[in-house]
Amino acid sequence: MSALALLGAFGTLLGAGYGFLTLLARKETQLSLTEQIAFSWLLGTGAVSLLLWIFGLFVHGILLPGLVSIICLSLGLVGWRRMVPRPLRRKPNLFEIFLGIIVFLEIAIVFYLSFVHTLGWDGLLNWEIKAHYAFANGGVIPATYFSDSGRAFSHPEYPLAIPFTELWLYLWLGEADQFWAKTIFPIFYVIGTFLVVALGKRFTGKTWNGLLMAAFLFFVPQITVEVGSAIAGYADFPLSIFYLATIGCLFCATEPKNDAFFRLYAACLALLPWVKRDGLILWIVAAACGVFVILRTKRSSRHFLALFPGLLIICGWRLYLSAMHAPQAAADFLPMNLETFSSHLDRILPLFSALLAEFHNLPIWSLFWFVVAVGVAYLLGQMRNPGTPVLLNALFVPIVLYLLIYVFSSWPNYLEHVGLSISRLLLHVAPVGFLIILLAVSRRRVKSPAPVHERGVTCTMAVSERTPVVELA
Numbered sequence: 001m002s003a004l005a006l007l008g009a010f011g012t013l014l015g016a017g018y019g020f021l022t023l024l025a026r027k028e029t030q031l032s033l034t035e036q037i038a039f040s041w042l043l044g045t046g047a048v049s050l051l052l053w054i055f056g057l058f059v060h061g062i063l064l065p066g067l068v069s070i071i072c073l074s075l076g077l078v079g080w081r082r083m084v085p086r087p088l089r090r091k092p093n094l095f096e097i098f099l100g101i102i103v104f105l106e107i108a109i110v111f112y113l114s115f116v117h118t119l120g121w122d123g124l125l126n127w128e129i130k131a132h133y134a135f136a137n138g139g140v141i142p143a144t145y146f147s148d149s150g151r152a153f154s155h156p157e158y159p160l161a162i163p164f165t166e167l168w169l170y171l172w173l174g175e176a177d178q179f180w181a182k183t184i185f186p187i188f189y190v191i192g193t194f195l196v197v198a199l200g201k202r203f204t205g206k207t208w209n210g211l212l213m214a215a216f217l218f219f220v221p222q223i224t225v226e227v228g229s230a231i232a233g234y235a236d237f238p239l240s241i242f243y244l245a246t247i248g249c250l251f252c253a254t255e256p257k258n259d260a261f262f263r264l265y266a267a268c269l270a271l272l273p274w275v276k277r278d279g280l281i282l283w284i285v286a287a288a289c290g291v292f293v294i295l296r297t298k299r300s301s302r303h304f305l306a307l308f309p310g311l312l313i314i315c316g317w318r319l320y321l322s323a324m325h326a327p328q329a330a331a332d333f334l335p336m337n338l339e340t341f342s343s344h345l346d347r348i349l350p351l352f353s354a355l356l357a358e359f360h361n362l363p364i365w366s367l368f369w370f371v372v373a374v375g376v377a378y379l380l381g382q383m384r385n386p387g388t389p390v391l392l393n394a395l396f397v398p399i400v401l402y403l404l405i406y407v408f409s410s411w412p413n414y415l416e417h418v419g420l421s422i423s424r425l426l427l428h429v430a431p432v433g434f435l436i437i438l439l440a441v442s443r444r445r446v447k448s449p450a451p452v453h454e455r456g457v458t459c460t461m462a463v464s465e466r467t468p469v470v471e472l473a
Contacts, residue, residue, distance in 0.1 A: 002173060006180060009172035012069055013165075015076025017044025022082040024267055029260035032201070034194035039264060040079075041191050042245055045238075046271040048072065049164035050313075052139060060138035065171040092207070099211035103197075106218035107190055113224070114186045114231040119178060123233020128181060129154050130163035135170040146324035156326045159317055161275045162235045181233075188238045189230040193217060195241070196434055199248045203435070204442040213434050220368045220430065228424035235276040236424045242268055242275055244431035246286050247394045251435070254293055254387040262299075265290065266306035273314050278402075282428060283310050285397045289390045296386040332417070333408045344407045347414060351403050354418045364423050372433040375440035382443055391439060395432045402426075 017040035024043075025031055031039070051068045059067065092100070119128055134141045146156045166181040173180060193214040200210020218224055228236035249265035252258060269286050272279035287307050294303045334340050359369040372395075379388050402425040411417040 002177075002180070005172040005174070006169065006183070009169045012072035012076070013044040013048050013168065014040045015044070015079065016047045016072035017041055017075075018079035019072075019075025019077070020044075020047060020267065021264075022079045024263040025260045027082065032198050035198045038191045038194040038198065039245070041187065042242060042271070043267060044072075045165045046161060046267075046274060047075075048168050049161045050274065052134075052164045052167060053160050056134075056140040060140045064139040065168075068168075096208050096211060099208060099215055102215045103193055103211060106215065107186070107193065110189045110218070110224060110230055111183075111186045114182050115179070117231050119182065119233035120227060122228075122235070124178075125154050126158055127163045127233065127235060128166060128178060130158075130160065131166035131170060131181065132176050134164070134167050135176045139167065139171060143324055146321065146326040152327055155277075156324075157321055158235075158277055159274045159279075161271065162238060185230055185233055185237065188241050189217075189224075192230075192237075192241045192244065192431060195244055195248060196431070196438075199252075199435060200438050202252060203438040209438060209441055213438055217434070220366055222364050222423055222427050223430065226364055226423065228427055234424070236278075236427050239272070239275045239279055239282070240428045240431050242271055242279070243282050243286070243394075243428055244435070246272060246282075247289070247391065247432050248435060250286065250289055250293060250394075251387040251390055251439075254297060254385070254390065256297070262293075262303065262306065266309060269306065270309035270313055273310060274317070278425065278428065280314065281401050282398055283314070285394060285401070288397075289394055292393075293386055293390060332410055333405070334410050336408050340408055347407050348404075350415060351406055351418065354415055355399070355403055355422065358422050358426065361423070365426075368430065368433065372436055375433075375437045378440045378443070379436065388439065391432060391436050395429050395436060398429050399426065402428075 014037075018036070020043040021031075021036065021039045025039075048068060051071060052064065055064055055067055118124075130141055130145075133145055141160075145151055162184070165184055169180055169184070170176045196214040196217065197207070197210035200213050201207050204210070221229075223229055223237070225231065228234040230237045246265055246268040249261045249268060253262035253265055255261075265286075269283060269290065272283040272286065287310065290306055291304070293299075359365070376392065376395075379392065383389055402422070406414055406418050409417045
């Protein structure tokens with residue numbers, strides 16, 4: 001029964017996501033199978049968690065999952081009728097098959113590690129606790145939870161994408177079983193590998209580049225085994241995958257007449273602040289990058305509407321917290337104003353020293369940041385393409401903003417505060433580093449144009465510019 005219930009939960013979630021995907025991508029856009037699965041999962045988790053929250057304002061009990069299930073099935077039917085065309089795959093070569101086997105084995109190991117480890121502190125007391133309370137209350141978090149000072153340790157003000165995805169499994173299972181809730185997080189690892197493979201193909205024109213980069217994901221300990229990783233039950237890794245999808249879609253949207261990826265960018269952008277509170281910073285950065293692309297590529301002003309869904313979620317959640325009398329600020333930080341900032345300017349240099357030390361933390365990051373630095377150095381001289389500054393800013397601006405937040409730390413030893421949490425914050429932007437590496441690889445000089453033909457799409461490596469050109473037939 002548990003297997004059937006999980007199949008129903010994941011099937012409705014993917015169905016809802018696929019329905020939204022077909023509405024956004026439309027039939028003129030070709031998406032690979034890996035892209036379709038990845039975006040269906042991301043859009044599905046966002047849609048189901050939002051529907052549970054919104055409908056939970058009006059109904060509870062068996063009616064709540066019933067209504068959400070009907071909408072998911074309806075969206076799945078829409079997706080079936082408007083199926084996104086997928087280019088026919090050529091037969092993979094031996095090297096691609098070898099890399100595919102390696103990635104598959106890595107995914108199996110991540111699932112195993114997730115099942116044999118318990119949920120981490122945040123996984124239990126910030127995220128799963130909300131799913132547990134909601135399940136025990138007919139699918140709705142009790143109003144008293146938000147205002148009860150005794151539960152402030154679990155951060156009632158945190159958004160609900162992850163806990164309500166867990167709740168969706170509980171509602172289908174008929175019980176709050178933490179073991180099955182753990183399946184969500186290695187699935188995000190699968191989605192991350194799918195996105196890296198797909199974007200690697202789009203960036204470089206070669207599937208093996210994406211497969212090779214996806215295989216390297218496993219060898220960054222912060223991604224696979226450390227606190228906040230894909231096995232810990234924290235929201236940091238899922239947030240990094242949403243950010244990867246957002247920035248990857250925006251980069252693809254810099255190509256002329258590629259509005260489908262811009263619509264996907266807008267959808268993923270809207271969900272960033274719904275995954276974790278830190279996602280608000282990522283939303284600001286990604287939104288600014290989107291504005292840059294709109295202006296640089298001279299798109300019409302209607303594209304600024306891409307910012308509206310995210311603003312609606314941000315404002316709606318803040319209004320809800322205000323109505324529930326939830327705490328508005330964390331005790332870990334002082335009031336964020338100019339007076340506090342000016343009185344703590346002496347912290348900036350030690351903070352940057354701590355950041356550099358984190359980049360050199362081989363047990364946590366291996367050689368990842370060194371390889372990213374090489375890719376960044378190569379791309380600095382190639383800023384004419386609007387996609388390049390998008391990736392560089394998407395990587396560095398959040399890091400700087402995250403670091404400056406510690407200027408307001410209320411801890412007596414603020415460097416200890418940095419040491420305990422900076423690695424999880426860097427995880428949010430780490431997948432963008434893989435995109436930078438892929439882009440650096442794609443900008444290598446070639447002797448002659450190398451066209452890659454897909455049904456309706458031609459991708460060509462232009463020799464003079466050394467940048468991929470995508471023409472929609």
